[in-house]
Amino acid sequence: MTTDATTAGGDDKIRCDACPVMCYIKPGAAGACDRYANHNGELVRVDPHIVLERTVSHGGRLVPFQAGGGDWDGKLVHEPNVFVTAIGAGTTYPDYKPAPFIVSSEIDGVDMVTVVTEGIFSYCGVKVKIDTDRHLGPETATVRAQGEAIGHVTTGEYGSQMLSLGGVHHLTGGSKKEGRVTCDALMDLSNCKPVELTIDGGATVVVQAGYPPIVNGVAEERMRVGCGSATIGMFAKQWHGKVDEVVVVDDHITGVLSEHQAGKLLDIPDTGIKMKGRRSTPGRYFQVAEPGTGWGGTKISDPLSVLGPFNPREARPGLTMLMVSTTGEHAAYYVLDEALRPVETEMPPDLKLSVERIQENCEPALCTVLFMGGAGGSLRAGVTDNPVRLTRSVKDALTRVTSGGAPVYVWPGGGITFMVDVTQMPAGAFGYVPTPALVAPIEFTLKLSDYAALGGHMDYVRPLASLRDSTEIRPMPGRRA
Amino acid sequence: MKRLPQSALLPDGKRLHLQDGPIDLIIEAKGKPAEIRAAYDAAARRFTGLLDELCEELTALRRAADPAQCSLKGVVARRMHAAVAPYATDHFITPMAAVAGSVAEEILVAMLGAAQLDRAYVNNGGDIALHLTSGEHFTVGLMDRPDRHGLMRTMIVNADSPIRGIATSGRHGRSFSLGIADAVTVLARTASEADAAATIIANAVDLPGHPAVIRCPANALQPDSDLGARPVTRDVGPLAESEIEAALRAGVHTAQQLLATGLIEGAALRLLGETVLMGSTSATPALHAHRGNRTESAVHA
Numbered sequence: 001m002t003t004d005a006t007t008a009g010g011d012d013k014i015r016c017d018a019c020p021v022m023c024y025i026k027p028g029a030a031g032a033c034d035r036y037a038n039h040n041g042e043l044v045r046v047d048p049h050i051v052l053e054r055t056v057s058h059g060g061r062l063v064p065f066q067a068g069g070g071d072w073d074g075k076l077v078h079e080p081n082v083f084v085t086a087i088g089a090g091t092t093y094p095d096y097k098p099a100p101f102i103v104s105s106e107i108d109g110v111d112m113v114t115v116v117t118e119g120i121f122s123y124c125g126v127k128v129k130i131d132t133d134r135h136l137g138p139e140t141a142t143v144r145a146q147g148e149a150i151g152h153v154t155t156g157e158y159g160s161q162m163l164s165l166g167g168v169h170h171l172t173g174g175s176k177k178e179g180r181v182t183c184d185a186l187m188d189l190s191n192c193k194p195v196e197l198t199i200d201g202g203a204t205v206v207v208q209a210g211y212p213p214i215v216n217g218v219a220e221e222r223m224r225v226g227c228g229s230a231t232i233g234m235f236a237k238q239w240h241g242k243v244d245e246v247v248v249v250d251d252h253i254t255g256v257l258s259e260h261q262a263g264k265l266l267d268i269p270d271t272g273i274k275m276k277g278r279r280s281t282p283g284r285y286f287q288v289a290e291p292g293t294g295w296g297g298t299k300i301s302d303p304l305s306v307l308g309p310f311n312p313r314e315a316r317p318g319l320t321m322l323m324v325s326t327t328g329e330h331a332a333y334y335v336l337d338e339a340l341r342p343v344e345t346e347m348p349p350d351l352k353l354s355v356e357r358i359q360e361n362c363e364p365a366l367c368t369v370l371f372m373g374g375a376g377g378s379l380r381a382g383v384t385d386n387p388v389r390l391t392r393s394v395k396d397a398l399t400r401v402t403s404g405g406a407p408v409y410v411w412p413g414g415g416i417t418f419m420v421d422v423t424q425m426p427a428g429a430f431g432y433v434p435t436p437a438l439v440a441p442i443e444f445t446l447k448l449s450d451y452a453a454l455g456g457h458m459d460y461v462r463p464l465a466s467l468r469d470s471t472e473i474r475p476m477p478g479r480r481a
Numbered sequence: 482m483k484r485l486p487q488s489a490l491l492p493d494g495k496r497l498h499l500q501d502g503p504i505d506l507i508i509e510a511k512g513k514p515a516e517i518r519a520a521y522d523a524a525a526r527r528f529t530g531l532l533d534e535l536c537e538e539l540t541a542l543r544r545a546a547d548p549a550q551c552s553l554k555g556v557v558a559r560r561m562h563a564a565v566a567p568y569a570t571d572h573f574i575t576p577m578a579a580v581a582g583s584v585a586e587e588i589l590v591a592m593l594g595a596a597q598l599d600r601a602y603v604n605n606g607g608d609i610a611l612h613l614t615s616g617e618h619f620t621v622g623l624m625d626r627p628d629r630h631g632l633m634r635t636m637i638v639n640a641d642s643p644i645r646g647i648a649t650s651g652r653h654g655r656s657f658s659l660g661i662a663d664a665v666t667v668l669a670r671t672a673s674e675a676d677a678a679a680t681i682i683a684n685a686v687d688l689p690g691h692p693a694v695i696r697c698p699a700n701a702l703q704p705d706s707d708l709g710a711r712p713v714t715r716d717v718g719p720l721a722e723s724e725i726e727a728a729l730r731a732g733v734h735t736a737q738q739l740l741a742t743g744l745i746e747g748a749a750l751r752l753l754g755e756t757v758l759m760g761s762t763s764a765t766p767a768l769h770a771h772r773g774n775r776t777e778s779a780v781h782a
Contacts, residue, residue, distance in 0.1 A: 013704055019502030020536035024704035032703070033503035193485060427489050428500075 014038050044439070124373040124438050125151070125166030126189050127419070130205065130213045131223045131365035133251055133326060135291030135299075136161045137202020144198045148181035149174065153199060156252075159223050163197070163207075165189070171436055183436035189369045190422045190430040190438065203293065209369040210423045216293055222362030224326035228255035228296065229284045231326055231358065236262035238354050245271040245321040249288065249306060249330070251297030259283035271321070272314030272340075276306050296325035303332060310340045322351055328358030368421065371403070371430075373440055375416035389454035390444065391416055399446040404429040418442075486532075488525045497521045501532045504584060510592065510601040511617070523595030524588050524603070531557065531584065542576045543707035545569065557587045564673035567744060568681050575707040577656075581608035582648050582676030589672075603672075608648040610672035613640040621647060638668070642761060644746050646672035650679035651751075657699050657706065657713035661728055661752065662686035668747040668761060678745045686732035686752055693718030717753070725755050733757055 016023045016031045023031035030037040037044055130136065136153060137143075143151045143163055151165030170182040188195045194208035206214035213220045225231055228250030236257060239246050246257035257263040258271045260283025277288035288306040292299020300306060303323040310319075317338050324331040333351060334342035347355075375390075393399040394416050401408050401416065406424035411417040422429075431439040452458055486501035497508040506528070510520045535542065538558050548569035551562040553576070560583040561576035568574045585605040589612055592601060601612040602619065611619060619638045638644045650656075651664040658680075665683040669675035688694060696712035720728070732750045739745045740760050747760030 020533050021502050021539070022536075026702070026704060029702060031503070035503075428487055 012038075012041055014041060014043055016043055018043075123168040123171070124186065124371065124440070125164060126186055126422075127370045127372060128163040128165060128189070128207055129157075129368045129370075130161045130163065130207065131159065131363070131367070132161060132213055132215055132220045133159060133224045133297030134161075134215050134220070134293045135202065135251060135297055136163075136205055136215065137199030141202055142200045144200070145185040145195060146181050147198075148178045150178070150182040150185050150197075153202070159226075165197075179436045183438060186371075186438055187430050190371050190425075190440070191428055192369075192422060207367045207369070209367055211367060212365045213367050218293075220365040222327045222329070222359065223365050224250070224296070225328070225358050225361045226326065227253040228326055229253045229260065231255055231324075232257055232260045232283065233262045234361075235354060235358065236260070236266060236268075238357070239322065239351075240266045240268065242348070242350050242354075243322045243333075244268075244319045245273055247273070247275075247303070247306070247321065247323045248326060249296040249298060249300070249303055249323060250326045251289075251291045252286070253280065254285040254288045254296070254306065256283045256285070270314045271319055272311035273321075274308035274311060276308060295330045296327070303330070304334075304342060307342070310336060310342075312340060315340045322347075322354075324355055324358065326358075327362050328355045331355040368423070370419045371422050371440065372417070372419050373403075373438075373442070374418070375401075375442060386455040393446060393450065393454050394444070398450050399444050402443045402445065404441040405443070486525070486528050488528070497524060499525060499528045499588075501528065504528075504532060504581075505606050506585065506588060507604045508588065508592075508602070510596070510598045512596065512598040512600075516596040516598060520592040520596035520598055520601065523591045527588055527591035531587070534558075535580070535584075542580070543705070544575060545573055546576050557583050560586065560673050564671070564677040567742075568677065572681060572684075573711070574677070574681065577707045578680040579673045579677040581605045582610065582646060582672035582674070585610040585672045586646070605672075608672055608676045609646065611638065611645045611647070613638070613645070615640050636668075642746070643670050644668045644761065645670055646675035648672060648675035648679040650676075650683040652683075652714045652717070657702070657708055659684040659708070659711060659713060660687040660732070661694055661714050661717050662732060662750060663753065664749075664751045665732065666749045666751075667745050669745045674744060678739055678748075682732050682736045682739070682748060682750065685735035686728050686750060688720070688724055688728045691720075691724070693720055720753060725753050728752055729755060729757050733759065736760075 013024045013026045016025055016036050018031075018036050019033070021032055023033075023036075025031050025036070025038040025043070027038050027040065139153055139155055141153045142149045143153060143165060150170050151163055151167070154162045154164050156162065166182055166186045171179050171186075185195050185197075189207065189209065192209045194206050194211070196204065196206050198204045203215050204217075226234065228248035230253075231248040231250075232246065232255035235246075239257060244258075246255075248255040254275065254277060256273060256275060258268050258273065263283065275285050275288060277285040280286050289295075289298035289300045291297060294300045295303055298306075315336060317336055317340065319336040319340075321334045321336070321342060322331065323334070331347065331352075332344055333347035335345045337343050390399065391414075394401055394410060401410055401418055403418065403420040404425035406420050408418040408420040411419065425441075429441055446454075486499055488497070488499050490496065491498050491507070495509060497506075499506040499508065506524075508521070508524055510517045512520070534555050535557060538553055538555055541553060542558055542561065546562055546565045546569040548566050551559055551566070553559050553562050558576065561579045564579035564583060565574045565576055582605070585603040585608055588605075589601060589603045589610040592598065592603070593612060598612060599614050600617040600619070603610045613619065617640050621636045621638060638647075646669045647666065648669070649664050649666045650658060651662045652658040652660070653663060660683045662683040665679050665686065667675045667679040667682065669678055694714060695716040695718070697715050698710040699706035699708035699713045700710055702713070729750055729752055732752075736745065736748045736750065736759050740748075745760065747758075749759070750757045
C-alpha cells in the first residue's frame, strides 16, 4: 500500500514520519528508535512486547526475571496471574497470517489461551465526554483539529457535552490531510495526551483524558450540581426564610424559587418576578439566554438581563433576591429599591454559605475518552480459520475481550465492536500506521479447548515462558490518570 | 498539534520517563520534593523540541567531524562535536557518536539550572549523566546478561571523583559498531565524552579480516546511517582464547592512550566472556558473582 510514508525511491525502503529523524527503513528492518519497522512496505510499530502482571491493587510490583536468584523450579509461570497484552505484539497486516503471539499458560489447572494481536483499526473513533455546562457548539457542528474536520458535536447529556470523533469518513473518506490529522488526534486522545479542538460556531476546547477541559483558555473546575430546577429542589429548604427569591441561572432550565414546586411546598409567597425565556412548568424556564461561556452556560455576564421588570402588584421595596449559577461560580445578591429595581448589595453570610454548598456539591469536571474499535473480518482471521466463530464465542461469553489488559464493553449486535476507557490502558498503548489507521491492542482470552474448537491456529500456540526473554514486564495499571 | 514527548513517572513514582522518537530517558533526582518536582518540570520542558533541534542539523551531524572547527549551531550539537573532536584527526567519527550522552548531559544541565539536587542522573539508553554533591555517591552495576539476575561487578562513583558520565558501546546496542566488543563501558568527566570514547574503544576491539566476524555495510542495513558503507559487525562466531585476547589488547591499547591524555577516567572492555578493567573501575568486587565463573583481568594504566 502506498502512503505518505512511502516516498523513497524504488527499492522498497520507506520513510518513517513518526518523528523528525525521518529514517529511511529497509524491508524487515527497524528505524533508529527500534519502535517502527518496515513490514512488507508497511510502517508498523514493533515496541517490545509487553506482559502485564495482573495485580488487584494499584501500582503492583514488577515480576523479576527468575525471582530470588534461585534455580528455576520448572513452573511455566512463577506468579500465578501474569497476563499478556497485545501492546507491541506487532501487527500482521494483511491479517490472514496468524497473530504474532498466541500464548498458553497454565493457571489454576485451566489451560488458558490469550490470542494477542494489535489490531489496525481503520474505522475506529473515540467518544469524548466533556464535563461542562458551557456551550461548546451546536449539535452536529463540525469539530476540527488543525483546521481539519475530525468529528462532530453529538449532544449534551447530564451536564456533559458529547463529541464523536474519527470514524471511517474522517479517517479514509476525506482528504489525505484530513485522514492524517484525524489519526493523530485520535491517537493522542487515546494515549491521554492533550488535543486542541475547535468547534464550528462554538468554542475552542483542549481535551485530555482524565483532566479538566480547557474551554476558550479557561480550565473548567466543576460540573454543575444539576440543572437550575434541580438546584432549586435541592437547596429550597436551606434558602427558606433567608431570602425572598432565588433564581438559578442555567443554560438549559433556569429555576425560580417562588414559582417552583419546591417553593410552593414551603409556602414561599409570590415576588412579582418576571423571567425572560419560555416557561416550561411553574418555576422552570427554557432559553432565558443564548448558550455561551458566561453564567450557568449562558452567554450572559449580567444576570439581571434575564429578568423583566418586577410586577408592582406583588413586589415590594426591600424584597431580597439571590441569583446564582448551577456551579455556584457566579452569584449576586440584590435588594429592590423604591422603584422596584434590583440593586446589587453585599451578600449575607448565610447565603454565601449556600453558594459555597452548591460549589461543594459540584463534582470535578473531567474529560473522558472512550476508544471505540471493532474486530472486523480480517483481524479475526488472525485468530481463527473461521472468523465468525470468534464473534459467536465472544457473544456466548466463552471468550473474554480486553484491550491492553483493560476491560471493554462489547456492544451487542453484529460483529465485535467494543469501547474502552483509555485511562485504564497502559501508557502509549496506541500507535498508528499511515493507512491512516490506529493500532491498538486487543486480546481474546479463552480456554485452549474452546480455542481448538473454533478453528484456532493451534500450530502457533506458544507457552507463556517462551515470551520471557523478549518481553518487557510491566505492572498491571490501576487507573493511570 | 505539536508533537509532544511522552512524559510520565514510572510506576515506582520516583523516576521520570521521557521519550521522543529514538530518545528514551530515565531520570531520577534526590533532594527536597519541591526541588525534584522543579527538576522534573525543567527536564520535560527542555526535552520538548530537543529532537527537532537536533534534526534541523542532522545532515551536518552525520558527516565526519572536523577536528579544527565546529560550524554547528545548537548547544547539544556543539557538545556532540566537542566530544568527538579529539578523535577526529586519527579516526572517522561523526558527532552522532556522542548524541546519547550529549542529550543526557543537556537534560541534567536543565534540571540543575532549575533546582538544588543532592544527586541526580539522566540515563539515555545506557549513556548516563551524573550529578553528585558532597557526601553522595552512585553504585553502578555492570551486567553481562540483562535477562539474568547477577551483576558482574559494581563500581562506586563518589562525589570527590571527577567522574560525571558513563557510557557503553558495543555491537549489541541500537547503533552499529565497527569493532567486535560485546560492550565497552567508559567512565569520564562528562556523559558526552564517555559516549564518544566508548565508541572509539569499542571500534578498536577488533580482529580485522577474521573469517568468523561477519560484517555488512552500515548503509545496507540503515540507508541513512552516518557510517555510510563502512563495514559494521553483524555477528561474531567462535574465537580462540588467543584471538579474544588479541582483540581486547587492541582495545586496551587505545583505552590506555585515552587514560593517559585524561579523556577518560576508566573503562571496562568485554568480549566473549572475557573482561578487562582499566583505571578507576577498581571499586568493589561483584555483589553477585556470575555463575559462569568467567575470567577477569585487571590492567591498571
